Each structure stands twice: as structure tokens, then as C-alpha cells.
Amino acid sequence: MKLAARAQMQIASRPGWIGILFLTKLALGWLIASPLLLRVGQSPLVQGPRGDAALFNPGGLMLVELVWGDRSALLGAAKTTALLFGAAWLMLALMAVPTLVAFSRRGALSSLRFVHQCALRVGPLLALSVASLGAALSIGLLYRFFQRGLAGTLYTLFGERGSDLAQILLLLFGLLCLAGLGLWMDLSRATVVTRELGPRAALRVGWARLGRRPLGLALAAGGRLAIALGALAAVQIGSFHLLRGGTGSWLLAFGLNQLAALIALLLRLDWLCITLRETSTN
Amino acid sequence: MSASFARGCFRAQQARLWLLLMLGTVSVPAAAASAELRPEDVEATSSYRIEANLDAPGHRVLATGTIVWHNPSSRPVTALWLHAYLNAFASDRTLFFRSGQAPSRSHQTLGQPGGLTLTRLVARELGHLDLLPRLASHSPGDPDDATDLSVALPEAIAPGETLTLEVSFLAQLPALVERSGWAESFFAVAQWFPKLARLDAQGHWHHFAFHPFAEFDADFGTYDVTIDVPSDFALAAPGERTVLSAAPGRRRERYLAVGVHDFAWFAGPQLLERQAEVDNVSLRLFAPPGHEQNVEDTLRALRFGLPHYRALYGPYPYPTLTVVHPPDCAFAAGGMEYPELMTTGGPWYSGLFGVRAIESVVLHELAHQWFQGMIASNEVLHPLLDEGLASYAEAEALAARYGSGSALDWGFLTLSEASLRRRWAADYARSGSLDRPASSFSDFRSLSGVIYGRMPTLLETFGRVWGKHRLEKALSDYARSTRFTHPGPESLVAAIERHLGTEAAVALRTAMHEDGWVDYAVTRLWSRSLHNPQVERARYLNRVEVRRQGTLRFPVDVDLVYEDGTRTRVRYDGQERSRILETRGWSKIVFARVDPDHAITLDDDLGNNQRAVRPAPLVPPRASQTITSLVQFLLTLLGP
DSSP states (O other): OOOOGGGGOOOOGOOOOOOOOHHHHHHHHHHHHHHHHHHHOOOGGGTTTTGGGGSSTTTOOHHHHHHHHHHHHHHHHHHHHHHHHHHHHHHHHHHHHHHHHHHHHHHOHHHHHHHHHHHHHHHHHHHHHHHHHHHHHHHHHHHHHHHHHHHHHHHHHHHHHHHHHHHHHHHHHHHHHHHHHHHHHHHHHHHHHHOOHHHHHHHHHHHHHHSSHHHHHHHHHHHHHHHHHHHHHHHHHHGGGGGGSSSSHHHHHHHHHOOOOOOOHHHHHHHHHHHHHHHHHO | OOOOHHHHHHHHHHHHHHHHHHHHHHHHHHHHHHOOOOOOGGGEEEEEEEEEEETTTTTTTEEEEEEEEOOOOOOOOOEEEEEEEEGGGGGGTTTHSSSSSSSTTOOOOOSSEEEEEEEEEEGGGGEEEGGGGGGGGSSSTTTTTSSSEEEEEEEOOOOOOOEEEEEEEEEEOBBBBBSSETTEEEEEEEEEOEEEEOOOOOOOOOOOBBBTTBBOOOOOOOEEEEEEETOEEEEOSSEEEEEEOOOOOEEEEEEEEEESOOEEEETTOOOOEEEEEEEEEEEEEOOOOOOHHHHHHHHHHHHHHHHHHHHOOOOOOSEEEEEEOOOOGGGGSEEEETEEEEEEEEOOTTTGGGBBBBHHHHHHHHHHHTTTBBOOOOOOTTTTIIIIIIHHHHHHHHHHHGGGGGEEEOSSEEEEEHHHHHHHHHHTTTTTOOSSSSGGGHHHHHHHIIIIHHHHHHHHHHHHHHHHHHHHHHHHHHHHHHBBBBBHHHHHHHHHHHHHHHHHHHHHHHHHHTTOEEEEEEEEEEEEEESSSSHHHOOOEEEEEEEEEEOOOOOEEEEEEEETTEEEEEOOOOSSSSEEEEEEEEEOOOEEEESSOOOOOOOOOGGGEEEESSSSOOOOOOHHHHHHHHHHHHHHHHOO
């Protein structure tokens, strides 16, 4: 099993793996949401022939009734959901290993070799995931520190509206830092797979690759993210009124939402293929 | 006394005589008669002429003037009662700060204190007698509070007689706690002068110490106030404005407000003024730079609100309306009403994101121009007539203007004010009667739940049960017939009875004087096979048990759904505690819902309004697919 030629690192080369990833995320999505959903399902407000369609009525009478009236139980369920999300993140960090290996190799994958290749990279990739999480948290803490520390000064300097706008700029800068970190980590992870390097060396190479053409890579990742977000928003908003209808309507909404989820997944994998291509050559 | 000030007082006297004649001799509908009343026709019982000078660095107002008061009662008066509200901020031991767990609506504590010092109080008609030595040093029975002060008179003032008080005072403004004070260079000068309490026709003084939950109950009069501020300050005050010549570095303006019962003003260098005319009312809008969108939203709300309220509650009778949007540093001064002036509030981005924050506060404070401004009920004793009716008017206007998106409108998702208020009301179910003094509430949160939440929700229920048009007529009748008077709750009950009927009046009385609540529920549903379907012309006897709990009674519909998908609707008059509703048919009943159109918005628990034979799916399908796809997306963003 050899590293694939750059041109072969395409998402079309592994449709089966895409299917596995899609179904895994669907199952995980449902599992993570289930504490909230079970709580909603227990509410007498969703009883009756229309089921939970009333939650989506204009004016939001039942939605307010549910969210406000059942807020303590829903908050409890949301905490469980957050814990499940953390566990799912760990699982997906593990799944990143076979995903990157699968898309970086050409031809049929022998199970034994595939497992071996994955085993070789699982340590460095997990280390990078943990480092990525730590760095993201640090950025969050730094943002909070500056946001609180500068609030008074910004108000004095720029007044009410100016200080709010400065705070928004600070937030955007924080998000930009997070996005940059994401790009760097994706390139570093790809380097671990394509060049069989340890985490430190991979971080160095990833940083160098990012520095070589930062705008091109940012546009490639950002463009795909924007398309995915746009698809999700369009479908969520566009299909909202369908949820007030009968079974056929919500099934159509479900189909549209899953189509958006699939588009988002394909765009994400396409980006990962770009990182593999980007790091496969010197 | 200036000419226009005197003219206002004279016209008021004439109007009073005319009104007495009319009420005594001619039987005309009260609404028709008083709807004609204009501010200048109103009895001017307490009129003020004040020259005020703002010492901005010292955070104080130095003032002199006269108070012209005439005895409107049928009894001689041997003592006057003065509200010195500003003394509420003299220390943290005053009634204002001792009351409730959250002393102020804004939850702010006392910073730099303030207070009112009277330096001159002379009774002109009593031989220029100095009344200061006769002024009580504290509120009755409360040495820590000096907001409710008596002045013993050496001789009685006979009914109809006039007393002129010459006053000088120093209003030391506190660091802004709530309605009064300074924040940075912004000044909210409210409750700043010695104000006479209200004397009713029976000779009873309505005086009270300043409580954080209520303050208004005063006689109408003419306020002629000249204000002198630094020249770089904008000045926002109620009434007709005349710019006067001033000393170098100062700005001096005179404001004349006729037929009002209070006067508050605001000043600061950071306020920008915009003028407009809506519904024949001259608007002056003040806001800090950067709040242009809020001013636009305010103006839009006023363009709708003024004609809307005019149609419902009678014309806005004053020539001007001043709106102040306080800067962020003075947010606690926001959301307040005074005659011919109101404050809004909120950050510069309030109007973004589809939230109706500005419209909501504007329509609420504008409604106060009627409910408390002109219809000058006693806020201290009957907050339901003040905040309760203003909250209903606000919710009704928002719904009329914005429909289902009256609280939030994202296009695909809308939330209505009625939905939010209903839920708020339900949180305060069984919290006691609606008609009780503001001071009887343990904190402002419980007052707001009952008065701002339950009172408008009760009226909304009335409208949905007995017809919105009839409710509008009742409120219109109440508003027009009590214009420029001091009505009590019975006036409202009487108007409700006239237009909605006895059942509604009983419900309102119950809610006002008892713990008014209601909860409808479907408690059982079952079917029994009939022995002889051919003879009975039905295969099943279906039964639904519907229950009403609580002290309030409303007729409601009940929807019944059968196994074959057919539906029927039956009526439950709500008089009995529970009722078993029976239907016969070819299919078994599978579901029942009481109040399917959500007419009883006051229903404390909507969760028990329906019952199904079969349980609902474990996981709700629509919510499931929405939340799941969002989680899927997040997983894709963070994982491979």
C-alpha cells in the first residue's frame, strides 16, 4: 500500500468510506441530541395527531411553553448532550486517523496493512488533536481576558457604540485565530499521514506549508466552510415551514437537511484531500 | 406668574365649573363628555412655576418658584402634604432602599447620595408666613425616611380657596440609581422638586413615602419650568419650548406643560435632538450619537402607536411628546414615563436581529401617556390600572402592528409578545390578587409577574373569549370616561361589565380581589362499545372528562379526534368543576384537547390541556431532524 499520487487524493476515490462517515455522523448526531429529544418527546405539549408540529407554529406559543416551562429539565438534558458531544469529538478524533490514511493511499486497502498504517499514526494524530484542543481553549481564555480587561478602556476611548464595535472586532480576531489554528492543525495532521512524521515535526511542516500560500489555503478552506454553512442555513430556514405540515412534509425537510449534511461532509473531506495533496510533496 | 401660566389655571377653574354643571344637570354618556376634555380644560389643582439652574459639576439643581394650590375638596384643609421624593436617595436606610429584596428595578445600589433641601417655604396668602419651621423632618413614623412630609397650617384653607407657596430648594442629585441622578455627564432630573400630594374630593390626602415600586398619584396642574444648563448640553423636557436669552456659557429654555401631574427633564452634552411631527404631535427625540437606528425604530413605533392609541383610547391631547434614549451609562433611567415625556433604552444594536426591543418599550411608555398620564390612577394602591393596562396596550399594539412576530421576527421563526407574556403569567400563577398596593409585593420580580404578566394576559383572555372588539370598546369607554380624572379599579370593572357582560365583570373582580387563576385539563377519555349499533346508529359511546381548576371561569371549546381521523368540537361552559362530555359515533375517540384555539391564555398549565389514548412517539420527529442535523454539522466542522 503506497502513498497515492497527488492527483488521486480525491474524495471520489473512497465512496464507501464517505458512506460510513455519513452514517456514523447521522447516528452520532441522533445519539448526542437524544437527551434533548427524549425530554421534548415526554412533554404533553407534543401529544396528539399533529405531534410536535405545533412547536413550529407562527408566534411560538408551544415552543415558548416548552422551552420556558420545561427549562430546568431541558437544561439538564443539554448538559448530558454536551457531555455526549465531548465523547463524540474524541471518537471523531480517532476516526480522523483511518479517514486520512484511507484518502492518502491508492488502490484497494488490505485490512491488515490498513490497520497497521493507522496504528502507526494514531499516537501522533491524537497528540495533535489534544494539542489543537488545548490551543483552542487557550485562544478562548486569552480572548476572554482581553475582552474583560479592555472593556473599560475601549469605552473610554471610543464611547458606547465604538467600544461595542471594537469588542466585535476583537471577537472576529479571536475567531480568525481559531480558524488559522484549524488550518494549521489540518495541515499538520495530513503531514503525519503523508510524510510519516511525529507531531512536532508535523507541526513545523504544517506551519511552513501554511506560510507558503496562506491566502490560497484560507480561501480553499473558508470557501468550503461558507458553502457548507450556506447550505445548512438555507435548508434549516427554507424547510422550517415544512415542519408545520404532516408526515410527508417533515420527511421532505429531513431529506433536505440530510442533503445539506452530506454536502458539508463532502466539502470537509475535499478540504482534507487538499491538505493531503499539499503535504505529500516537498 | 406668567400670562400663559395664569391662563392655564383660569381655564381649568372654568372647566371644573362647567363639568360640575354638566354632571349634575345633563345626562350624557360619560365617555362622550370627557373625550372632549383638553389639557387646558382640566382642573389645575397644583400648578408649579419653577426657575431651575443645573450646576453640572456639583450634580445639583438650584431652584426657586411658586406652587399655586387650591383646595379641591369639600373640607377645610389644616395641613399640607409634600412629597420630597429625592430624599429617597439620601441614605440606604430610606424606605426606597429598605423595601424588597431587589430595592430598585435596575438592581442598583446607592452610590453617591442625593436629597432635597427646602430653603424657603412661604405661604403668600397666610401673610407670607414662613412654613419651614412647620415642615416635618421625616415621613410619618419613619425617622430614616423624609420623602413624605407634612406642613401644619396655622389656619385652614377653605374648599375652593387658593394657597400660593413660594419655594426655594436645592436638589442634590444622586449617582443614578434608577429614575433620578447623574451618570457621567448625563442628568436624569426626575422627582426633583417638592411636590404636593393629591387631595381627593372628600378631603383625604393621598400621601405616601417613596417606594421603589410605585410613585405616581398627583393632581393635575400647569408646570411652567425654566431650566438653565451649560450651553453645550442638550435639554429634553416636556411641554412647549421657548428658548430664552441666557448668561454666557449657559443655555436657558422655558417649558410649559398644561394639564399634567409631573415634570421630569433630562440633560447632557452627548444627546442629539431630532424633531418630527406625527398625528399632529410635535416630537422631540433625544439620543446619544450612534443610536440613529434606535431613533428610527422609536419614530416608527410612534407613527403607529399615536394614531392606534388615539383610535382605541382617545386622542393624545398634548402638543408635544419628548422621547429620551439614555446613554448606556444611564441605562437605569430608561423605560420610564412622565407626562409628555418618556424614556426608552437599550444598546445601539437593539433593533438588529429581529428583536422588537425598542418598539416594545416605546409602545409601553407611550401607553402610559394614557394609563397614568391622563387616566391618573393611584399607582401606589392600584398598579394594575397603571402598569397592567399599559402592558396590555403595549402587547395589543405590538400584535396589531407585527402579528405573530411581535416579539421576535426572523422570517422563518416568529415569537409573539402574547406567547412570552402568557408564559410569564403562568410562572406567577397563584401569586395573589391583582389589585393590591405595589408595596405588598416582596420584590419587583413578583410585582412584574403579576402586574405586567397576569393582568394583560387576563385581558387578552377576555378578548379571546368574549370578543376583542367588545374588549376594545370596554377599554375605550374606561379610557375616555376617566380622562383627566383619578379613577379606581371599579371604573374599569364597570366598563368591562357594560361591554363584556356580568360574567366577565365577575371574573375581573375575582382576579382583582382573590387569587384569580384557572387551569383546564382533559383528565380521562375512553370509549365503550354499544350493544346494538344498528338501533343506536353508532358503534361507540365516547366520553371525555374535562376539568376546570381555579377561581376563574371561562367557556371553552373541546376538540375530539376519532380513530378514523374525524373530529368534532363541543363546548364546555366552565361553570362546573368537571364535566363528562359524551359523543356517539362509528369510531373510537383517540384524542381530546380542551381550548384548542388557546383562547384562555391565562390557563396556568397548557400541558394538561390534551390527552391521547396512544402515547406520542418516544422521539418527536420534527424536533429530532432539526436538532440532529445541526449536531451533524457541528461534528463535520470539528471532525473529519
